[in-house]
Each structure stands twice: as structure tokens, then as C-alpha cells.
Amino acid sequence: MMTRELDSVSKHIENLTIHAEDATEENTLSPSTNEQKHVDFTQMPQEILVHIFSYIDADFLVNVVSLVSKYLHDILSNDQYWKMRLYKKFPQDFPIVNDSNFSMADTSKECISCWKIWKKSNGLQNNIVLSQPSGCTVDCIHLTEDRNLCICGGRDHNMTVWKLDPEPGANIDTSSEKIPQKHLNHHKGWVWSINSRPGEICSTSFDTTMKLYNMQGLEITRSIRAQAPVLCSTYVDEHTIAAGCINAKTIMVDSRSGSIIRSDNFHKRSVLKIESDSNYTVSTGEDGVLIIVDIREMKIVQKIRTRGFAMAMNSSGKQIWTGSKTGLVQVYNAKNPNRVYEAARLDYGFSGKVTALRYTSGAVYAGSTDGWLKIFQPTLKPDCLGELHLKSDGLTDISVVDKRLAVSAGNGMVTLWDPASTPPSEDPWDESA
Structure with missing residues (x-):
């Protein structure tokens, strides 16, 4: 199951891969002369990954993507990422009362899940x-x-x-x-x-x-x-x-x-x-x-x-x-x-x-x-x-x-x-x- 889901993520990320050569003057690429170089998304810069993650379901990020590598896990374990993601969708301060045991990742998942279900x-x-x-x-x-x-x-x-x-x-x-x-x-x-x-x-x-x-x-x-x-x-x-x-x-x-x-x-x-x-x-x-x-x-x-x-x-x-x-x-x-x-x-x-x-x-x-x-x-x-x-x-x-x-x-x-x-x-x- 996880392999199939990761393949799905990889296919989407391949759409963002960087081509090794510039386009021709007609802004076209010839498959015979230009090979597409695939990027290992587990090694992509954090700024690009954060942008990509904004389009992916929160549960999938936590339960699947974060398990792929320590690098991805560290990004998705950072409360600042989840706070930014949540604020982008809902420009509010969560929660009203903050404490050391509060998890922004859990709150982000819950808020979006409740929004989907009830609204x-x-x-x-x-x-x-x-x-x-x-x-x-x-x-x-x-x-x-x-x-x-x-x-x-x-x-x-x-x-x-x-x-x-x-x-x-x-x-x-x-x-x-x-x-x-x-x-x-x-x-x-x-x-x-x-x-x-x-x-x-x-x-x-x-x-x-x-x-x-x-x-x-x-x-x-x-x-x-x-x-x-x-x-x-x-x-x-x-x-x-x-x-x-x-x-x-x-x-x-x-x-x-x-x-x-x-x-x-x-x-x-x-x-x-x-x-x-x-x-x-x-x-x-x-x-x-x-x-x-x-x-x-x-x-x-x-x-x-x-x-x-x-x-x-x-x-x-x-x-x-x-x-x-x-x-x-x-x-x-x-x-x-x-x-x-x-x-x-x-x-x-x-x-x-x-x-x-x-x-x-x-x-x-x-x-x-x-x-x-x-x-x-x-x-x-x-x-x-x-x-x-x-x-x-x-x-x-x-x-x-x-x-x-x-x-x-x-x-x-x-x-x-x-x-x-x-x-x-x-x-x-x-x-x-």
C-alpha cells in the first residue's frame, strides 16, 4: 500500500523535474536529443518540498511521507511547518491557549478534517x-x-x-x-x-x-x-x-x-x-x-x-x-x-x-x-x-x-x-x- 502511494507522489513530483538543457528557440524539446533527469525528491531543497507538501493531504504526509527518510521526517515534525500550513488555509491563531504538549501537526489534521466534513x-x-x-x-x-x-x-x-x-x-x-x-x-x-x-x-x-x-x-x-x-x-x-x-x-x-x-x-x-x-x-x-x-x-x-x-x-x-x-x-x-x-x-x-x-x-x-x-x-x-x-x-x-x-x-x-x-x-x- 505504501509503495503504491509513494509511486503516486513520485509521479506528481516528476512533473516538476528540472530538464538538463534549455529549450530550443521554438521553446520545444526533442525527446531524441534531450533526456529528462529525474530528481530524487527525498533530496530536494526544503523550500521546494514545503511548497510541494502544501498540495498533499495532511494525513498522507504524516502517515506515509514522513516515514520515507529522516530528512522528510524532520521537516514534517517541525511545528513551524504545520503552523504555516494551517495559517495559509485558516488565517487564525491556533490554539487559543497554547501549551508544551500541543501538537501543531495534529491540530492541522483535525482542523482540515473538520472543515472538510462539516463545512x-x-x-x-x-x-x-x-x-x-x-x-x-x-x-x-x-x-x-x-x-x-x-x-x-x-x-x-x-x-x-x-x-x-x-x-x-x-x-x-x-x-x-x-x-x-x-x-x-x-x-x-x-x-x-x-x-x-x-x-x-x-x-x-x-x-x-x-x-x-x-x-x-x-x-x-x-x-x-x-x-x-x-x-x-x-x-x-x-x-x-x-x-x-x-x-x-x-x-x-x-x-x-x-x-x-x-x-x-x-x-x-x-x-x-x-x-x-x-x-x-x-x-x-x-x-x-x-x-x-x-x-x-x-x-x-x-x-x-x-x-x-x-x-x-x-x-x-x-x-x-x-x-x-x-x-x-x-x-x-x-x-x-x-x-x-x-x-x-x-x-x-x-x-x-x-x-x-x-x-x-x-x-x-x-x-x-x-x-x-x-x-x-x-x-x-x-x-x-x-x-x-x-x-x-x-x-x-x-x-x-x-x-x-x-x-x-x-x-x-x-x-x-x-x-x-x-x-x-x-x-x-x-x-x-
């Missing part, structure tokens, strides 16, 4: 409705990282699990009736949040319980009782779950024993959203405060007053994205957890509250109570990659894995977008990108 191909128009409007609000939606399951929970106390084909694009031409589904009715109150780790699913509910399920058979493995309705949750590590409750408490749960190992009053009102890595939790509440907690010492390292309490949040790497009831999206620089500050305030044109938000290096996915789903570039002056108005009584949650997108709504509707991946074509030269 160039108008990808939001191609979707499948997994659940028709029922009048009963679906408050949460979750796609598992293995791409096998889509799970929603609602105010009818039930969860619905759809078994998906993990192959990108494989589900979109299938009718929803043909996608296997299973209903779980273990809760006795509204289902507020769903999360997962490999092999396990966690749901939280207004009935004050957290339920754990085996991912393969969807059997319930443990029920954990809190002191109040549990509104949000996140996996800290394989065996620890952090959750936020309506009584303003943040709890830490050992999933093996089912015991609550800590309970803290970091917020003054209901904890609406919580996310975590192995060192810190980030939570927002109805008190309008964003709180960062060092979970190694279980102490607050910073409190930030937000502009209207955040109804949606996504923490990714060194940045925190929030969506507020004012309709704005705020981005916080979290490179230093002890000094988190607002880096940007973005207006995506919503007339309602921002209730759903997911950030990736290639796109930001946002939804509002006004019924609009919008996809933007993750930049200070974002270009809209796509927007769609769903007659839905407002959007409640968004889940994104790769480019697979699921959205839940206030009228019970669940919609799935499953675009095909965008690998290099037979001809890896992609001037349109």
Missing part, C-alpha cells in the same frame, strides 16, 4: 434520528470511547443504549429501527448524567443514586447511594468517580467498594458540571463559581466568578470551556492551575442559554435552548463550520468521539451524525484542502 461537505445535513420527539426531556447523551455505544438518559427515569457499528460512517445509512437498542430502567428519578471508562458505565440520577454497569452485557454491577440527587459525574481514574450534588456537595466514590470516600462543600449551591484528570477537578455550580480542586490534597487552589453560572463545561488539556445562561462561551487558560484566568469570551450568536458544549482541537460543538446546534473553529475569531436548527425545545447535551456526534434535546429527540473518515484518496494530492 465543505455540509455534514450536519446528513444525520439519523435515533429517538423521535416524545415530549419527555432527554437530559444527557454519551458516546463511549470505543465507538460501540450511544447512551441517553431522561426524565422518564430510563436509559436507552444503542449498539453502533464503530466504523466511521457505517451507521448513517441505516434506519434507526435496525440499530440494536436496549432500555435500562434501574433509576427511580430523572437521569442527569452518563459517563464511562473502558468496560464500565456510570449513571447518576435525581433518585440520589449512582449506578454502575458492565459495558459488555449492560448488567448493573453496583448501586451507590448519595445523600442528595446527583447531577453530574466524571471518572478521576479507573476506580474513582467524582460527582456533584444538588445540595452543593462534591463527593468522591470508590467504584470497587461502592463507598463514598470524601464529601466536601466547595460550592454554595448545586454543582452542575464536573470534570477531572488524575490531579485536579474542575466544577461549576449555580453559585456562579468555577472551582479548581487539587484532589491529591483535596483543597481548593482557585475560585473564579463566572459571568452568569455555567450550564455547560468541557475541560481539555490546559483550557476550560464553559457555556453560560447569558448565551456566551468563555475559555479559560488553565496552564497553571493556581492561576486560571479568562482567555477569551466568544459570541456564537445564540439567543438562548448555552446548555451543551464540547471542544476538540479541530472544532467546538455548541448547543442552546434556542434549538441551534453550531460548529465553530476553536479560534478567537471563529469561522462557523456548520449550523442546524433542530425543532427540539432546546438542546440539552452533546457528546463527540472523533467526528461522531450525538445530541439530545428537550423534546426527547436524540440525533446522531456519523461522518465517514477522511483518509487520503487514491490520489493523495488534495489541492482543495
